[in-house]
Amino acid sequence: MRISPLADDLARLFAQAGHRLYLVGGSVRDALLGRLSSDLDFTTDALPEQVLGIVSRWADAVWETGIEFGTVGITKRGATLEITTFRADTYDRVSRNPEVRFGDSIEGDLLRRDFTVNAMAIELSTKQFVDPHNGLAALADRVLDTPATPQESFADDPLRMLRAARFVSQLGFSPAPRVVEAMREMAGEIDRITAERVQTELSKLLTGAHPRRGLELMVDTGLAERVLPEMPGMRLAIDEHHQHKDVYQHSLTVLEQAIALEKRDDPDAEPDLVLRLAALLHDIGKPATRRFEPGGGVSFHHHEVVGAKIVRKRLRALRYSKQIVDDVSQLVFLHLRFHGYGKGEWTDSAVRRYVTDAGPLLSRLHKLVRADCTTRNKRKAAALQRTYDELEERITRIAAEEDLARVRPDLDGNEIMKLLNLPPGPLVGQAWRYLKELRLDRGPLSHEEAVAELRRWAEENGIG
Structure with a gap:
């Protein structure tokens, strides 16, 4: 050695x-x-x-x-x-x-x-x-067991139960039956552990080589009910396509597919915690929005909006950083947007908004949306992937023409104040936001067009 x-x-x-x-x-x-x-x-x-x-x-x-x-x-x-x-x-x-x-x-x-x-x-x-x-x-x-009895070990330090799930993910080991039994018996003891320590173990689990195995161990033993209760809660909801056993299994599949896309794009990249959290939690709002429709259908209207709020609350409780909370909740909020694209019906304005709303998360959003395509119908799956290819091509074309990464109004705050004779304040912000919306809808304006639009907006709002 x-x-x-x-x-x-x-x-x-x-x-x-x-x-x-x-x-x-x-x-x-x-x-x-x-x-x-x-x-x-x-x-x-x-x-x-x-x-x-x-x-x-x-x-x-x-x-x-x-x-x-x-x-x-x-x-x-x-x-x-x-x-x-x-x-x-x-x-x-x-x-x-x-x-x-x-x-x-x-x-x-x-x-x-x-x-x-x-x-x-x-x-x-x-x-x-x-x-x-x-x-x-x-x-x-490749077995995970304890030197003393698992009951003694976990009573001394309940965090070891989460470490067991983490090692299952990182090393691909299987827990000994007595370890699993003790985790089931003692899952409630994890409440003795601070949120910060729980978060650290959960993050290590998610960025391991086999996170699905670790998460399944958490759910099967009841640990997840104490740490991330929304995850086992997803087992209650059948997804709208009726293609998966439940939303929980679907979410684990999306997680695995997102990881595959990570590795495809950059085999040497560090695991992407934000993408993996978003993939696991993207449908977290479904149980709360499930409706049984006439004829036997199931709907989950606005589950992305509800899900983003639930994600924000849960990740804050786990003491994740503000940046991670913001990024994961925004990805969850945006993950369904693409399904309004149809066969390319979006205007260039809608494409600009998609890119602008995603901001620096765009590459992650691409992976999340593609990973979320888990239909077993191969023709439908291929069609969805082709449609997303077309959207990415449009984004690339428009970005090359308009520098979408830095969409700004065609006039800055100083020009707005000068043209409208305004002091710094809320009215300048309103004018700036109006011009940004105009920029998203119509693309770049000439200076003369932007000035004319600003003056028209000011007149309509009794400003200046």
Whole structure:
């Protein structure tokens, strides 16, 4: 197994000081999977003050923000390393905050870790492999299990249930039956965890390689009811095409298709959290807008409007950033707009509005709309994709002619104030918005046309 030269250097320093140093946790797991990163985790029998004495001259930088939990962080030649004294914590099982106690053995330290695949260590001076909980076998079998019983593990830290779903997504592992059973029994314990920590795990799950698997585990165990209740709620609604078991399954399919489009456009790009959230939640408004029509049909009128509001509320509750909340809710709001395009009936004005309303989200909106085409009728699916191809071609043509990325009125605020003899204020904004709407409807105007339209608008509104 390849281990960083930095680890060897550090091991020598600890051995010279009479201490043992172990590579531990996810660092060992990833090394065994052949993907060791430059961010490494270590554990040691040295106390935090002793660790500081050993690394202070060797490291490029040292920080002590986690020292009360026994962790010293360092950087060396661009790598980030964390060294934690053996832990033997106890938990009050009311919060997830441990009563920090330092341990005296690597075996005791590994017992308190979340999953057996993260409970392996390598003693770096001798390269001895330490695996008291058969983590290597679990890694080979791609199974997620806990060192202690899952009930003990999740009672100590309920966030581990979400971490289980996250690892299912990131690693493609299957949870052991006893882990799934404990998650079902204890799903309500997740309420002890702050929204910020839940959001972090959910984001990591969504940007993993297999997010559908992680989300299905959350729904099947009841975790989603506590974290993202609108997701299992979508199982109540049959979609309008009657082509899917329910809106929930349809949404998971759209998520997978959006990910495929991500990779198609740029195989090396980082996972797009905003697109993935929008794909998962684009039909979140359907249960609230479902109507059974005469003749056996089902409608979901304005579900994109209702959905955008629900998305905004839920993502705020999960403490997502304002930018993510705004972007995801706008994509959900716009995802049905294309279906009014028909066979190309939109005017150039409608195309301009589509582009302007999407703004910097346009490329994501393209992917979302294409991913949302999940009909099993191959001819219909191909026709929808061709129609969207035509829309994109029109957008490209109009953009080349008019610079759609920066649609602005043909007169700026200073010109408006000068022409109408207005001071800065709300009237200038009204005039500016009027000219922008005109620009969207008719395309670029000459300066003379814009001035004439402004004066006509001012006269009609008794201004100037």
